[in-house]
Amino acid sequence: MSDVFKAMADETRRSLLDQLFDNNGQTLGQLTQSLDMSRQAVTKHLKILEAANLVSIHWQGREKLHFLNPVPLAEIVHRWVGRFEEAQLDMLVELKAQSESKDQSENRKKKQHGL
Amino acid sequence: MSDVFKAMADETRRSLLDQLFDNNGQTLGQLTQSLDMSRQAVTKHLKILEAANLVSIHWQGREKLHFLNPVPLAEIVHRWVGRFEEAQLDMLVELKAQSESKDQSENRKKKQHGL
DNA sequence: TTAATAGGCAACTAAATGGTTGCCCGTCAA
DNA sequence: TTGACGGGCAACCATTTAGTTGCCTATTAA
Numbered sequence: 124m125s126d127v128f129k130a131m132a133d134e135t136r137r138s139l140l141d142q143l144f145d146n147n148g149q150t151l152g153q154l155t156q157s158l159d160m161s162r163q164a165v166t167k168h169l170k171i172l173e174a175a176n177l178v179s180i181h182w183q184g185r186e187k188l189h190f191l192n193p194v195p196l197a198e199i200v201h202r203w204v205g206r207f208e209e210a211q212l213d214m215l216v217e218l219k220a221q222s223e224s225k226d227q228s229e230n231r232k233k234k235q236h237g238l
Numbered sequence: 239m240s241d242v243f244k245a246m247a248d249e250t251r252r253s254l255l256d257q258l259f260d261n262n263g264q265t266l267g268q269l270t271q272s273l274d275m276s277r278q279a280v281t282k283h284l285k286i287l288e289a290a291n292l293v294s295i296h297w298q299g300r301e302k303l304h305f306l307n308p309v310p311l312a313e314i315v316h317r318w319v320g321r322f323e324e325a326q327l328d329m330l331v332e333l334k335a336q337s338e339s340k341d342q343s344e345n346r347k348k349k350q351h352g353l
Numbered sequence: 354t355t356a357a358t359a360g361g362c363a364a365c366t367a368a369a370t371g372g373t374t375g376c377c378c379g380t381c382a383a
Numbered sequence: 384t385t386g387a388c389g390g391g392c393a394a395c396c397a398t399t400t401a402g403t404t405g406c407c408t409a410t411t412a413a
Contacts, residue, residue, distance in 0.1 A: 125247065125248075125249055128243060128246045128247040128252075129247040131243045131246075131247070132240070132243040132244040132246070132247040133240075133400090133401085134240055135401085137243075144321060150359075150360090151359075151360065152358090152359065152360085160401090160402070160403090161402075161403065161404085162359090162360075163360095163361085163362090163402085163403075163404085164401065164402055164403075166360080166361075167400090167401075167402085168401085184359090184409095184410060184411075185358075185359045185360070185409060185410040185411070186359065186360085186410090187359080187360070196318065203311065206259060248370090248371085250371085265389075265390090266389075266390065267388090267389060267390085275371090275372070275373090276372075276373065276374085277389090277390075278372085278373075278374085278390095278391085278392090279371070279372055279373075281390080281391075282370095282371075282372085283371085299379095299380060299381075299389090300379065300380040300381075300388075300389050300390070301380095301389065301390085302389080302390065
């Protein structure tokens, strides 16, 4: 899981994923063209994306084709969406409780404000 | 956006978020207890979470309370879920095309083309 | 057969990251 | 009022990260 988040944490790597969104199955050379850095630097980024299982490769002659693998991110992200949506509900409950607690002294006037 | 992914990329910080999921509004001291590192190290992690807007703080006397802010991650994550789900469809189409290509000999009715 | 193309590997560097320690300040309670 | 407690700030350190360059291999095309 850490691998996926770390892979996503870099702008260059997100840009590589963007490129593959737009046009799946590109070669290293193609992916490098749009990036203003050396081929070897791009190779390293792609290795990290591969390690995170976000990109899979397919050799065709001397060309290395790169394909998006959406599965691990979809999984991870669905999980965190769930957790955060729960938390969001909790937070609403809590804010409500806090505001009620603050309003104890004057709770008949029903005035409320948050943090 | 980079800030959010970078914040999420560290195990310690995800663990801090976990703690706040379980019990929102904890102090720095409380958050430190479960972490086997110095208070100052935890402070740095919390600063990063604050900068990513994933945690907000509220001073109460000499205590600093930390609260989860689910909004930015929910946003980011919904966006990426959308993109990846699109890509996932693309991939299915592509896998279908590949398998059809493999089945060429026994399925002559369907047309196929290479990657 | 040879040159150009696509890419890999290793060594190196600068900067960012994650941690430490020491000392300081404000708040609270005895 | 004084000492303990909750936390901040800054300097320092080791490791990781993101990039470079130079050279090598394998495939393709002339």
